[in-house]
Amino acid sequence: MRRDIQLNERAFSSKEVAEEVGNATPTVRKYRQILERNGYEFLRGRLRIFIHSDFEAHIALRDTGKSLEGTAKDLVYQQKERLEGFNETDIVIPDTYENSPHDPNQLNEVLMFLVNELAATREMNVQLTNDMSQLKTKVSRLQQDHHVISSSIGNSAQRTNAKIEQLTEQQNTYYETLLEQDAGRTAKRMEFTK
Template sequence: MRRDIQPNERAFSSKEVAEEVGIATPTVRKYGQILERNGYEFLKDGDRRIFVQSDLEALISLRDTDKPLDDTAKDLVYQQKERLEQFNETEIAVSDTYENLPEDPNQLKEVLRFLVNELAATREMNVQLTNDMSQLRTAVSRLQQDHHSISSNIANSAQKTQVKIEKLSEQQMTQYETLLEQEKQMNEFLQAEIQNMRDEQKKEWHSQNDFNKRLEEAIQKPKGIWETLFLLFRK
C-alpha cells in the first residue's frame, strides 16, 4: 500500500488529469495500464484510479519520453519504490523518536522547547507562503487583465482591418463596374461605327452596280460614242 500520499493531498480524476497533463482521457487510461503492468501502484477506489501529484508527474514523463513506454514505465516504478522505501524509513524514525522520549523533565523541556521553536518557524513559513500565494494571485489577476486588454486590442484591430478590407473591396467593385460600363459603351460605339461602314459600303456597292448597268445598256444601244457617254454620265 502506498505511504507517500499526504493526508490533505489533492486527488485528481481521469478527466482532471487529462486537462492538467494535456492528453486525452483515453490516453490517461492507457498510460495507467502501462504503469500498472510494470508494477506501479495507484491509489484506488474499487477499480477506479485516483491520481495524486506524483502520478501526474509519472504520466508527464510517459508523455514526453523518447524511449519505449514500457522502458520508461519501469524507470518510474523503480523511482516509486525508492520513494516508498524512504517514507517507510521516515515513519520508522518517527516511531522510534516517540518511543525514546527522555524521562528527565529537563531534557523533556528541551525537547518541547525545540518543538515549539520548530512549530513557530513552521507557522512563520506558512505566513510567508500565504503572502507569496496572495502576491501570486495578484500577479495572475494582473496577467488576466493584461490578457483581456490585449485580446480586446487584437479584436478591435481585426475589426478595423476588416472594415478597411470591405471598403477597399467596395471601391474595387465600383471601379470594376465603371470600367465595365465604359467598355460596354465603347463596344456599342464600335458596333455603330462598323454598321455605318457596312451601310456606306452597301450604298457604294449599289451605286457602282447601277453605274455598271447603265454602262452596259449604253454600250448595247447603236448610238455614237459621244452621245452614249453623254447619256451615261447625265444620269
C-alpha cells in the first residue's frame, strides 16, 4: 500500500498528468497499465490518483531508451525502495484540537489544499460525466447502426428470395413451354410418318 503521499500533496487526474508531461491521455493510461502490470502501486479511489512521484515515473517511461517493460521494472524497484522508508505513522494527521494549526497561514494552506482537492474531484466528475455521455451516445449510435444493418440484411434477403422464386417460376414456365413444343414436334413427326 502506498504510504508516500505527503500532507498537503496535490492529487492529479490522468488528463492533468498528460498535460503536465506532454503526453496524450491514452498514453498516460497505457503507461499506467504497464507500470501496474509490473507491480507499481498507484493511489486509488474510484479512479487512479497521481501524485508527484507518479509524474516522474511517466516522464521516465516517456524518455526511456530501453523497453517500456524494462523501465517499468526499474521504476517498480525504485518505488519499493522509496516506500520502505515510509511507515504508516508518517502520514497520520492529528485529529485533536490541541494539535490543529492555529497559525492563519497554516489554516490557509490547509484550506487551499482542500479547495484544490475539491476542484480536482469536481473536474474528474465532470470528465467522467462527459465520458459517460459520450459512451451512451456511441452505444446509441451502435444500436441504431445495428438496427439499420439488420433491417438491410433482412430486406436484402427478402428481395433475394423473391428474385429466386421469380427466376424459378420463369425457369419452370420456360421448361414446360419447351416440353410442350417438343411434344408438339414429336406429334407432328408421328403424323408425318404415318
